[in-house]
Amino acid sequence: MAIKTKESDVSNLTFEEALEKLEKSAEALKKDGYSLEDAMKNFEEGIEYYNYCNKILTMAKQKIEVYNKNQ
């Protein structure tokens, strides 16, 4: 249940926000003085942000259109 809510939270983020959170997770794990629970939580969240960023970066659906002012 809890994980489900978190997932929907992630997909509400912009790419920039998710990237920033991924960076923070990676940075936080480098530091000392973490409990195992915190470290695992951090890691799992980081992976989630990564997956989300990756999903955005791999969904190529570009649209290039010319606006028709007379339409």
Add this chain to the structure above:
Amino acid sequence: MAIKPIKVSQLNGYIKRVLQSDPLLGNVSVIGEISNLKYHGTGHVYFTLKDENSKLNCFLPYENLKDIRYELSDGMQITVNGYIYLYERGGSYSLNVRDIIIEGTGNLSIAFQKLKDKLKKEGLFDEKQKKKIPFFPKKIAVITSETGAAVQDIIKIIKSRNNIVDVLIYPCIVQGPNAAKEISNSIDEVNRLFPDIDTIIVGRGGGSIEELWAFNEEIVARSIFASIIPVISAVGHETDFTISDFAADVRAETPSAAAQMAVPDIEALKQYINSEVMQLNHSIENYIKYLEIKVQSNNIETLKINLENRININIIKAENLYKNLENLVKQKFSSYESVINNYKTTLDAFNPYNIMDRGYAAVTDEKGILVSSIAKLKKGDFLTAKLKDGEIDCKIEYIRRIN
């Protein structure tokens, strides 16, 4: 043919009709230098156009001023288009201005500088007003000529970097008398019709200062400034600076550079997030390894070994202490030994039996006490004489005193 005298107003009225019915004077272009430029409180502009020999009063009504593409300045060489108008009450005529054309780099530079100073003073270029260009836009609009080189360059760069962002090309003429109005309207329209656009690129490829002039016009600068969507201005080449550039949130040196700023490179981003996730994996592995080592260092086997080690260390310590003690005792003993031996030597030296070898005897009384004087002896006492190899019990017969 003489006519009868008429009133001043009748004459002026007549001249007005003559002047204003003349086809040439109804649409005339005049070249001259601006002097006595005055912006009136009503919004109208008055100035004198002059050449080396003559002067012409000019009137630029407020409703025409907004169509003038240049900031005017005394000393500027201009071409004025308009019609001759007679002001009946003052009996003076002037050129009523419809349009003004400015040519030549020198004159245009003056107009450029004047507008730049004016808008700067108004705060249109303030750094604190600049919006941040979104790092990861979903949709961007490109306001430029549909047929120009700029649009091709921009699309090429965007496609090479990013296959996610949507691009809306918003066609618009970018040079000529109507360009500024169209560019300005396009910026306003994109803001109104496409509020989901993240970034606007407005610009064009290289050209002469006259060709780029639309981007030096006030209405374009004002629309850029008013845009809620962040604007990148990309006009001409690296060396071309326009008023639009100053009013925009960011100036790009060229349209290609604008495209580069507007969208992130997806491949580079993929690499970056992969390196971040590797870091994440690496960190958690290290952390878990560290915890494993910590756990292992606390199991029963290790504790046992640690305890045994400690016991062994203490045993060795005790043994060493014992050895030290032993040595100390031995030393003590040997030092006593040597003391005793010394006494022995002394004793040997004074051994009374030694002199018995030479014929002396030791005399003791009945209690075994050595007798060294005859003072307390008397006849009949028993004495014992100790010799080298035995004793003789004796009875005193006679005592001879030596004086």
